[in-house]
Amino acid sequence: MKKVINDPNHVVDEMITGLVTAYPNLLKRLPNTNVVVRTDAPAEGKVGIVSGGGSGHEPAHAGYVGKGMLDAAVVGEVFTSPTPDQVLEAIKAVDSGKGVLLVIKNYTGDVMNFEMAKEMAEMEGIQVDQVIVNDDVAVEDSTFTIGRRGIAGTVFVHKIAGALAENGASLEEVKSIAEKTIANVRSMGVALSACTVPAASKPSFTLAENEMEIGIGIHGEPGIERVPLKPADQITEILVNKILSDIDYERSEVAVMINGLGATPEMELHIVYRKLSELLGNKEIKIFQTWVGEYMTSLEMAGFSITLLKLDQELKNLLTGKVKTIAFHV
Template identity: 55%
Template sequence: MKKIINKPTEVVGDALMGLQMAYPDALSYIPKLEVICRKEKKIDKVALISGGGAGHEPLHAGYVGKGMLDAAVSGNVFSSPSPDRIGTALREVSCGKGVLMVIKNYSGDIMNFGMAADLAKLDGIETSQVIVKDDVAVPDREEGTGRRGIAGTVFVHKIAGARAEQGASLEEVRASAEKAVRNIRTMGVAMTPCILPAVGKPGFQIAEDEIEIGMGIHGEQGVESSKIKTAKEIAEILLDKIMADYDYSGAEAAVLINGLGGTPLMELYILNMEVQKLLREREIRAYRTLVGNYCTSIDMTGASITLMKLDEELKALLDAPCDTPAWKI
């Protein structure tokens, strides 16, 4: 294992400290509890928090700042943050207007955020939540955890954060976030596995001449293994899966071409070229396109495609100013 780290057991805290040191005027860090907050606390709006396991940087702490999150809480690598860490984030950002929690659809995250919200209620902190479940590789079902939350979470942060900055109520912010969730779909492909720092070797294997279609951001099994394909073929496979789940035909959409941590930007731009061609063929207008690493899986190579169908409200919130380490407008 070759990684620029100190101790494998300290990577999360060291990374968050390094992030705070890069933006000392904007962010504050609570050591050991692994919470990143806006340094200038807002007192006149609904607060917004999110979080989950580390290893997906810049998700979640990279989206703390004006127009997006008020705080992000991290667990260990690929592990949900504990209720006490989440509770700390809730107390840090609460200003009497309520707190919206953006949660990815994993059982540990849902359980721990729920426990933290129950405890916060005893302290008089009102909370609400939205569950992001955008990964079309997994069936959407009522029983069990069902569909995973992945890169589309970034768009939910943006929409909810912009609505909160407008001074909307907790229910209004939640409603806008829920609208975004309903209109977002994501599908990804992995080329190689990732190496967990504490383990020092890949947690799973992908053959040298194969790719894994639909693999999750923690290395969860995909829907199929396939021989290596061209960028055009990958774009077709991923978009076909998205379109089979949600009809974007004739719509305007925000597009996210997301790298999983180890994929060069050159390849992401090539994938974007093919996606844009396919969108035009299907009469889908790409209103805004993001290309880069927004929700990663440590050093996994691969990419995901996310579409968010837009109406006038969502377009305005997408275009609203924000200032965070990972996304600025």
């Protein structure tokens, strides 16, 4: 195993220090925590938005902290949910009196710890609500979840809820738009190779040179099936057909995200997008806007996911609203 690290036990702390040092005009770290907040937190007159999860998915989630998206990201250890006390500190740091929305990916640890923090914050008189993102169409009731997993579609939830919050909407309105986004976003991924957690001495799973795993999770959770490696066009078609079978996208407009999992060249991601655009065009589904790159990774896993967000005019306006973060641009 080769990694550019020092002590495996300090990778998260050193990463956060490097992040806030690199972008001091955008981000700051709450003292004695793994919480990254906007430099102007709490941003007055708006609902605070908090998300987070285990490290190893960068740029998620701290890369989405900034004007027009998240107010705070709670950074757990690698592939490990952040603790309730850390989430509570994030809630308190971003509450300006209008309440706080928690955007939670559907993993058992995340849901449990964020909900505990919500209860603790409410005991201190802070108004808190939550949404749970479950955009992965691959499997139900996986290794780490009851129900579907939350993956790269979460980024669109951050953007749209963040834009409405920035416009001064109420907590109820911001939660409603987040739920609307969740109802219309679907994702699915594929892995060509595994990743290695820094503190481990071996990859988290094994794929032979001629194998790929369809529908894998961002922590390496099992997918639908392990099959012989196929050409890019065939892989894309498998993922797209599964997504399109889940909700009715007929004659709609969509936002597209082709998300690399950490070790997939942009060359390959654009080859995927080429086929995706053809498949959607054949079904009279219009692409409104596209993001191709790394948005929710899995350390150095090779592979990618596809996310489609079905749009109406309200979602389009919020998706393209002004944003200032490290990792998301319009």
